[in-house]
Amino acid sequence: MGNSQKRAIQQYRSRLGERGLARFEVLGRDADRDLIRSLARRLAEDTAEASELRATVSKSIAGEPPRSGGILAALRRSPLVGADLDLSRPREKGRKVDL
Numbered sequence: 001m002g003n004s005q006k007r008a009i010q011q012y013r014s015r016l017g018e019r020g021l022a023r024f025e026v027l028g029r030d031a032d033r034d035l036i037r038s039l040a041r042r043l044a045e046d047t048a049e050a051s052e053l054r055a056t057v058s059k060s061i062a063g064e065p066p067r068s069g070g071i072l073a074a075l076r077r078s079p080l081v082g083a084d085l086d087l088s089r090p091r092e093k094g095r096k097v098d099l
Contacts, residue, residue, distance in 0.1 A: 020046075 016023060021044055028036055039057075043050055075081075 013023060026036065039053075042053055
């Protein structure tokens with residue numbers, strides 16, 4: 001690559017940097033090429049829609065951390081709460097086994 005080409009690339013990347021953008025490469029399926037390009041184009045815009053899309057994608061990828069006490073909350077929502085069930089079992093020694 002010649003000096004003029006290198007200089008043109010540097011200038012192009014510095015102009016992108018001034019706009020707050022960066023050029024990078026991603027790997028993906030060929031079928032997703034248009035989707036990823038349109039997503040990148042939308043995210044590069046400085047609009048409220050881009051911010052909303054960014055937040056949605058970030059939330060979707062990150063997921064929610066597991067909350068503690070989930071089993072306890074499910075048991076409290078059970079229809080059997082307050083049903084006064086007798087869950088005690090009689091204690092038996094069991095049968096004799098001849099070895």
